[in-house]
Amino acid sequence: MRKIFTRALDISLPPGRSAFLxxxxxxxKTHWVSRHFRDGVFIDLLKNEVFAEYASRPWLLRERLDGVxxxxxxxxxxxxxxxxxxxHWMIENRGTQFVLTGSSARKLRRGHANLLGGRAWRYTMxxxxxxxxxxxxxxxxxxxxxxxxxxxxxxxxxxxRAYIADYLKEEIAAEAVIQxxxxxxEFLRVAAVTSGTLLNxxxxxxxxxxxxxxxxxxxxxLEDTLLGFRLAPWRKRVDRRLVETEKFYLFDIGVTNYLxxxxxxxxxxxxxxxxxxxxxMELKAYRxxxxxxxxxxxxxxxxxxxxxxxxxSMEVAIEVKAKRxxxxxxxxxxxxxxKEHQVGRAVVVSLENEQRTLADxxxxxxxxxxxxxxxxxxxx
Numbered sequence: 001m002r003k004i005f006t007r008a009l010d011i012s013l014p015p016g017r018s019a020f021l022x023x024x025x026x027x028x029k030t031h032w033v034s035r036h037f038r039d040g041v042f043i044d045l046l047k048n049e050v051f052a053e054y055a056s057r058p059w060l061l062r063e064r065l066d067g068v069x070x071x072x073x074x075x076x077x078x079x080x081x082x083x084x085x086x087x088h089w090m091i092e093n094r095g096t097q098f099v100l101t102g103s104s105a106r107k108l109r110r111g112h113a114n115l116l117g118g119r120a121w122r123y124t125m126x127x128x129x130x131x132x133x134x135x136x137x138x139x140x141x142x143x144x145x146x147x148x149x150x151x152x153x154x155x156x157x158x159x160x161r162a163y164i165a166d167y168l169k170e171e172i173a174a175e176a177v178i179q180x181x182x183x184x185x186e187f188l189r190v191a192a193v194t195s196g197t198l199l200n201x202x203x204x205x206x207x208x209x210x211x212x213x214x215x216x217x218x219x220x221x222l223e224d225t226l227l228g229f230r231l232a233p234w235r236k237r238v239d240r241r242l243v244e245t246e247k248f249y250l251f252d253i254g255v256t257n258y259l260x261x262x263x264x265x266x267x268x269x270x271x272x273x274x275x276x277x278x279x280x281m282e283l284k285a286y287r288x289x290x291x292x293x294x295x296x297x298x299x300x301x302x303x304x305x306x307x308x309x310x311x312x313s314m315e316v317a318i319e320v321k322a323k324r325x326x327x328x329x330x331x332x333x334x335x336x337x338x339k340e341h342q343v344g345r346a347v348v349v350s351l352e353n354e355q356r357t358l359a360d361x362x363x364x365x366x367x368x369x370x371x372x373x374x375x376x377x378x379x380x
Contacts, residue, residue: 002151004133006132007032009125011036013071016095017119018087018121020100020120020122022102022105022122022123022125023226024127024147026150026163028128029075029125033099040071041065043074058083059086061083065096071098073099074087076101076103078106084108084116087116098120100120103226125288127145127146127251130282138278139266141253141254142274145252147254150163163255164255172221172227183209187208189261190208192258192260196247196249198247199219199245199247228248229249231247233298234299256277272322296310297309311379312380316347317337319347321351323350324350331348335360346363347362347379348364349370
């Protein structure tokens with residue numbers, strides 16, 4: 001049985017502080033803030049009548065909240081960027097506290113919106129993670145993903161289809177004023193297929209049937225709407241030439257696999273790619289909820305040697321292998337890295353059943369043990 005425990009996010013605001021809570025649609029922001037700030041004033045800008053009022057008369061916020069001492073929650077603040085000027089004034093002059101949720105920075109950036117100059121702390125909500133759920137079946141997660149409604153759904157394929165059609169293709173395309181919807185839909189498929197690989201605009205453009213310039217804009221849209229992110233390479237050189245190209249990942253493993261039209265099964269390259277993305281998403285969630293300063297990069301040489309994740313400048317090096325038996329060949333990148341840099345700890349995340357430590361100090365961890373240790377604060 002699948003169920004969600006308490007979310008790992010914590011927003012504890014001292015007097016006089018406000019907060020932004022960012023995260024993709026369907027990640028659970030609205031549900032979370034409505035429960036944790038149930039005594040506050042709640043304004044939902046996704047409601048047409050509420051949006052229409054504040055879009056035409058943003059000063060209504062100041063008038064309606066005069067004398068209110070409770071926390072004010074405004075859902076999807078990017079819908080009405082002009083409200084941020086009113087919010088700024090109320091923070092400065094009345095000491096009003098706000099929690100502002102958002103799923104897109106695009107409209108705010110495009111409109112040069114007031115982001116409150118440090119008066120609001122920034123938080124991020126990620127898809128579900130290991131520490132938040134019961135019933136974490138690996139192959140099921142690969143298919144349904146970790147957005148709460150999809151994780152709990154009796155028919156995740158239908159829900160994913162609706163999410164892609166109604167939100168990714170139409171709403172995102174409309175927000176970004178995309179004229180060629182079929183090309184954008186094909187770009188989404190190609191972005192999913194290439195998720196986790198070195199970013200190559202020319203190849204994606206060729207597969208999508210648009211120019212490299214357009215593809216760059218499409219990737220920026222995915223970043224702005226929190227539906228994708230870049231993973232930077234570790235760039236500190238010694239004697240070896242390192243790859244400078246970033247990788248790009250979509251934000252949810254279920255969305256990635258649905259768009260790529262694949263159902264990964266154990267032992268296939270597709271399963272290996274999805275397994276790597278799953279571990280990365282756990283690292284991102286841990287950073288969001290436990291260690292905001294955690295740096296996550298990857299190490300790759302021009303000859304193709306690669307270590308999947310480097311945490312905080314070689315404090316931890318992680319290789320992810322969807323294999324039930326790790327061989328000496330699988331350890332070659334980690335061993336090469338350790339010869340050239342001072343690595344604090346080297347870990348292989350695998351499908352093996354038992355934890356073991358090799359003579360050279362590399363730890364081979366079953367994936368469940370790795371996630372238990374990660375969320376217990378024992379990895380980094």
